Amino acid sequence: MSTPSSSSATEAEPQELERTLGLLPALAIGTGTMVGAGIFVFPGLAAGKAGPAAMLSFAIGAVIALLVALPTSELATAMPESGGGYFFG
Numbered sequence: 167m168s169t170p171s172s173s174s175a176t177e178a179e180p181q182e183l184e185r186t187l188g189l190l191p192a193l194a195i196g197t198g199t200m201v202g203a204g205i206f207v208f209p210g211l212a213a214g215k216a217g218p219a220a221m222l223s224f225a226i227g228a229v230i231a232l233l234v235a236l237p238t239s240e241l242a243t244a245m246p247e248s249g250g251g252y253f254f255g
Contacts, residue, residue, distance in 0.1 A: 212220040
């Protein structure tokens, strides 16, 4: 017969998540979420103002994003460390 381990006693206690985000990072996440959600509203507004030229501007933006994403993916493959752009710099 084995005696009950101390781990079974800790399993019954409620565990809390560690609060590691401060005020500034929490505000940054909230602001980024609100600004990032604008991508769902912007295409309709742009099409209303610019007409068919809005599609051209989005295509140009996609090419630019691709030109940024390809070297970033190469760096991420060559240097598999956490930190992303900070580590690459």
